Structures are given as structure tokens and as C-alpha cells.
Amino acid sequence: MAGMDDDADPSTTARDGLPVHLREVGPEDGPLLEDLFRSLSPQSIYNRFLAPVRELDGTRVHALTHMDPCVEFAVAACREIDGRERMLGVGRCHRVGAQEAELAIVVGDPWQRLGIGSLLLRRIVHRARELDIRWFLSTVDPNNLPLLRFSEAVGFRGDLRYHSGLLWMRTDVQALFPPEADWQDRTPRA
């Protein structure tokens, strides 16, 4: 397992052997984010937004790229493809309590199963620990079995409950990525 220093390294490699650059999402990332949205299958969109969103309207793009640094941060996994930067996936963490933050990760369909989700989650976990975030909260479609398997593989420990057809997960940040976990072989979809 890589150490914390590795987690902070912005340049890393995906399972396809090609480089991935991890960086913070900023206000200028609207076009890249819209590009990423267009790479998502309807199922991936549903898993991310819990709605069959057809387009990212301006309001939503603004909300996803203009973070309030006091309460939220977002990490993008990027790669240069055909001479221009592409966003392969993005992870987002928004503080909702003293030690709690809502978490969401999405990876474009062409780049799923390459370990991109794991890279994003590792980076988010690293930042969250620095910010004294103890719990990740996420709302998940119970049919999103790949995500549930991934959660188990990266060491999910916490609370699960069903409400209104959704799974509400509260994950202990400290428990994620235990040394023995075979997490590198799994990729989340949301």
C-alpha cells in the first residue's frame, strides 16, 4: 500500500499504464466537467445524481465548479488525450457537520475499471483526514452493486440504513484503505 506521501503526489498511473494527474477542481473547469458529463452512460448519471439528468445546466455547472473552500473541495482526475486535457473523473467532499462530509465520486464510462475511482478516493481521504473529517456520508442506489462491492473492498466500516428506496451510508474515514485491502482492483461508479 502506498503511504501518505504517495497519496499527495499529483501525478500517478492508472491501471491501463497511462498517467493520471490529480488536481483540485476550480471555476475554470466548467467545459471539462461538461465533457465528463457527456462521457457518462445514463446509468452512471443516475448513480451520481439519483435522477436521469439529461444536461448539466449553467446553475449546476456553477455549483460544481465554484466551491466554498470553507466547506467543500473537489478533486479531478485528468489526462491529456489527443493534445487536450480531459477530466476522467471527479470526487467531491462537502462538510455537513463538525466531523462529517458528504462524498460523491463519478468516473466517465470509458475510464471505469481503471482504478480512477480508487485514486480519487485515496486523495479525498488524505485531504479529509487533514481537515479532521471523521465520517463520509453518501446516498446510494441499492442497485449500484459495483459501488457496494468497492466500498467493501476499500474497508467500509460504519452504518448503513435504508430509507425511501435508497441506501444511506456513513463511512469511517479512518478505516478506509487498510493495508490488506485489495482495493486497487475495484472501481466505483458513483
Add this chain to the structure above:
Amino acid sequence: MDTRPWHRFYTEGIPLEVSQDVDPLPVLLDRTATRWPDRTATVFEGGRMSYRELREAADRFAAALVSLGVRPGDRVALQLPNLPQMVVAYYGVLKAGAVAVMTNPLYVAREIEHQFNDSGARVVLTLDAYWVKTIREIRHRLPTVEHIVLTRLADGLPFPKNLLFPLVGKKTGLVVTVDPQDPVLWFQDLLRRSPASPPRIDWNADMLANLQYTGGTTGLSKGAMLTHRNLAINVRQVQAWFPGFQEGAEIVVSMLPFFHSFGLTVCMNLAVASAATQVLVPNPRDIPKLVRTIGKYRPTFLPAVPATFNAINHFPGIEGINLSSIKACISGSAPLPLEVMERFEQLTGGKITEGFGLSETSPVTHANPIHGVRKPGSIGIPVPSTDAKILDLEEGKREMAVGEDGELVIQGPQVMQGYWNNPSETEGMLRNGWLHTGDIARMDEDGFFYIVGRKKDMIIAGGYNIYPREIDEILYEHPKVLEAAAVGVPDPRRGETVKAFVVLKPGETATAEEIIDYCRSRLAAYKVPRMVEFRTELPKSTVGKVLRRVLQEEEQARSRAG
């Protein structure tokens, strides 16, 4: 812990187990037709068909299907209301060794297209009216369908109603003219020109009999694969539950639609296996006619949904109608209010048992004992040869204690083989030999089960399962809609009904009627939102996930406030 505490509540005559040695469904028809050839199999608008005639017609249709190239295992879609032709066709399909794809007549083009294409149906039997109004326009998008066979509603009517129907039936919307050039075959022609000699099938009870389509959480319906064994055993389990049921002596009102597993098993297949007479009622919402039918044919068995029992209870002058022939009823699809049950039993002298099941379980898994302990609010106890338990909601591995909530899981010979061409959905539903229902339930110390909620995001309206995502998908297709979410809201008649929350794109205007009309052209009627509320935004979590729960809670609070 006693793993089957419910067994001590089985009343006299109900076996703990039913024999697993069953014949395929066509053998049940042949046996009944041999023993009871002259007994009336179906009554429809005064016209009668005996079991001898039913068998002969089913044999002819099976031979016709073979002549059209249908081979064992091929899928044949049946999209008909409860008409005599449906009974003939269903058994004809099975006698050809084919798989019946039961299709809701209320479906609109988009839903039909998915179901026929997903099942790979080679032949479709439907009403001429459905062809003209819906299927003709999507015919070119049904690549697997080689033949469309049509029947007229009048084909099931006795003389002279069949001749008069084109004149008197206009207001039903079911009188249409089919272009003679249309590439269709006619059911009556096929029966006339085919011999009453079905193919010789190397029968095996584990052959697939039905694809029973049921709503999907992903917005697309999926086909539960039911074998002859699944369906025949479920008939046997229901027969066992009614020890007073006499072969060749019962009269069943078949008002539950045959395309739904409840009507398929508890009306059609149970009647055929028991040599009962079925009084066919294609439109149970016509309560005056239903009451007249009950008064005229003196049925002994009445499977229905709570809304129908309630409507009969409140029919003007019902006290003056002799309903004493009714011995037993089975109620399903929605909770049966105690006052509805008591009033109906008082009126008829018969007993209602509340049952439970799913399309995936053929469908019956639970019922309250008809003559023993019945617990209001409970779905009852598992029927013979059926196991049920409550597992923890989170991982589905730990068995919950008596009285604790968890997911209801079921095991038994009536449980489906999986979903057609859908291993991922199958994997989620069938685990370690148990069917995970998605219903949150608890079991009391006597082994009675109670449904307390749903793990799945689902609305149950008028007995139909509706997945909000399917409605959301349609709403998002509307060119003026930016965001939308459908939720179930309490409804005194339907249990729940659908309400849509809609956010329009900037600068757009729309009316509720416009949104509802849009849905009506793309969704079966029971799924169409009855109410639309426009909002400037939908509630979302901090990372932008739509929170349907918040809308539901608002509606529940509004309902409580009256």
C-alpha cells in the same frame, strides 16, 4: 428458534408440504378436459365454452403456432384482456412448448416495444384495436416478431352479441377497422384451418412457461422466468390453502387480469387445474356489471383487490342482492382494511383471506388461514413448502429476531429461475437460494409476517408496482423540463398515486395538463402522474443528489394535516 412457527396455524386439511412431483400446465388442462369434458370452462357475456372445447381450441392454436415456425422455448407474446381467447391462447402457447410473454393491454408503444424486443417474441397475439391504435406504428421496430395475430373482442362473444358488437360496442373504443393490406393473421382463421393436434413435446416440468414482466428499478421492466413447475406448484399450494375447494364444483370470478401473475395463477390456472368454471370479467371497474354477474352466476370463489371488495360493499342496494354463494375470497396487491373485510364477510357469509406474493414467486407465498387465526394487517403465514425469514437490511446475511424489522426473503418451489437476459438484476434478487423481496417486514412469534416498508423505491397504486425512475425518465424527456421527480402520495382509492414535481427550463411555461398528457402518451395509464407541482428547484444534497425523500415527507405531512 422454531424455524417454521407458522406450521401450528395450519388448519385442518392444509398439508405442511405439497408434492413437488407436478405435471406441466398443459397436462392439467388435458386431465381436466378428460375428466370433465362437458363442464363449463369459461363464461363470457353469456357464451360458454366447455373444457372439451377449450382443450380442442388450445390444441388447434398450438398446431397453428407450430405451422408458423414456433419451436419449444420460443417466446409468444399475449396481449389481451380476460377474454376466452386469452385462455385458449395461453394454453395453446404452452402446448406448443413455447413461452408465454404476458403483456399488459394498458401498455403504450414504448412499453410494448421494450417488452417484445427484450423477450425476443416471435409471435404476438393481440386485439385488433391494440394493433390499430398502437402496435401498427411500431411494427418496424419489432425485429424479432415474425407474425402478428389478431383477434376481435367479438370473437369471444356468443351469437348474436358477436354480430351486434360492431354496432353497440363503438363507445368501448374497441371497434376498429383493420386495413386488409395489413401484414397480420387472424386468430379465428388459424383455429379454423389448424388440426386439433398439438406437437409432441418432450415435456419437462422445468421448462420455461412464462416470462412475467414486472417493473424494474432501473426504469425498464424485466421478465421473471417462471417454469411449469413454479406455476403448477403454486396452483397446488393455493389449492391446499382452500381444503373445501371441490374439483368440478367451483365457480370463479376471473376479474384479476391474466397478464398479471395474481390473475394468472389464482384465477386461470387454479380454475383449469380444479375443473372450475371461470366467469370472465375483463373490466372489474364496472361495479354495477360485476355485481350483476355475481348475482347471475352465483360464484363460489372471488379473488380480487381491496378496492373491488370495498366498491362492492358500497354498491347501492347491495344488501338486497344474494351473494351467499361466495365461500371464499383471496385479496392481494394491497393491504386489506379490516372494516372492508368484515363488511364483505357480513354481506356474503364467505371468508376473505389476505395473501401476498410477487411476480417472481408465481406469485403466492403467504396467506392468512381462511378458517383459522387471521391477523389484521398481516400478510399471513407462508403457504405449504415455503420458507420465509427476515434478514438484516444492510448486508442481508443476519437473521433478525422475532419482531425486528428487516428484509423479507423467501425460498420455495414457486420462486422464479431469474430474470430473462438480466444476470445483474438476478444476482441482486436471488442470493444463496433465497429470493430477496425488497420488502421490509417483520415476523411475530407465531410466524405471521407484516410488511412495514419497502427497500426499493417503489409506488404501489391500485395494486400495480410503479418505479418512480421510469416516470422520471419520461418527464426528463419533455423538452421544457429541466428537472423532475415522481413520488407516491397517499390516495384513498388507489392506496398511493403518482405526483410529479417539475422544474421547467428557464423561460419555459407549461401546464399540469400538458405534462400529464405527455406522460399519458408514453406510460401505461396507471403510471401516469395524477398531479403535477411546479417548483423552482428540487431538494438536493450538498453534492447535488436529488432528494426524493424530502418531497415524500412533505407530501406525507400535507396528507396528515388534511
